[in-house]
Amino acid sequence: MTDSIAKKITFTVDPEDFVLRHIFECGQCFRWEPVSGMGEEPFRGEMNGVFPSGTDNAYIGIAGGRVARVSLDASCDAGADAGGKEATLLIEQLNSPEESNDDRSFWNNYFDLDTDYGAIKKSLSKDEMIRRAIPFGHGIRILRQDPWETTVSFIISQNNNIPRIKRNIRDLSALAGERVSIGSSTNGQTEDSADQAHKDNMKNIAANDWYELPSPETLARMTVDDLAPVRLGYRARYLIETAQCVCERGLSVLYEDLDSLCGVGPKVASCISLFGLGRRESFPIDVWVKRVMKELYGIEKPSEMAAFAEETFGEYGGIAQQYLFYYMRELG
DNA sequence: CGGCAGGCGGTTA
């Protein structure tokens, strides 16, 4: 990474409520990868969520058209008051979108830094299971992601695994998205598919450059054949049809409207609401949650889980879901 | 080789 062109933005955060690994590895986002220490070239290989030893506090990724390296310095100590710890969140941003005049407010919003997670944890701790789950994922925060990106991401996520979801999103962006200009990158274009050659070519592009997700307008004009190199499987048609709907009607904020999109059912609509629309009460029910609900609360019927979550977790259902997820993951 | 992965669409009772 070329330090000279990076814009540095810092925030003071409470490390108890802010852990990059918890934020980026919980399955809410798919465009961040762990990178090794200061000053080194970022490594963006297929990590499958595994960290190189000792380098779990820096990530590189893209959000809101901004490519950035994000790190947290853990070397901090208590302030004079209240015994609260502090850490510095450092964002080294490599580019700025054309019309952006306030990158700082973008990241402040993206990481939802005005929300007091300590208070949320306290509220959720009224439930004994959540109280026990929190230590395993205490630094989670629900990011405020772009609704369209969230929609695309979670349509792709169905019946899929995280490494491939990440790869699909990256390849889709490389194939059809706008290249992000960060000053020193190579140029590359591909058109038709001699399959293997195209695949290799695209891998090279994706490895060296950053691309934004294609817009609804771009995707709506594409065909399943156009998207074949990305190897989305049956999800390609879902994406195109959804893009066409969004172009015609806009992306609704209503759950019922989201649910009616092609390739979007209850789980994906809940994820869009939670991760893309800031609806913290939204409680996505996936296979992991079903296991948790059975193991910890003895609820076996999926049809009863939403109501249970609403009663038990209320306005913070989505955040409770994240703590439970980490709890379950740790316990295996 | 079959099983499976952070669901959904479509079809049946």
Next chain:
DNA sequence: TAACCGCCTGCC
């Protein structure tokens, strides 16, 4: 409305 099945793909 609940239960079932097939699905692209990649990895084990």
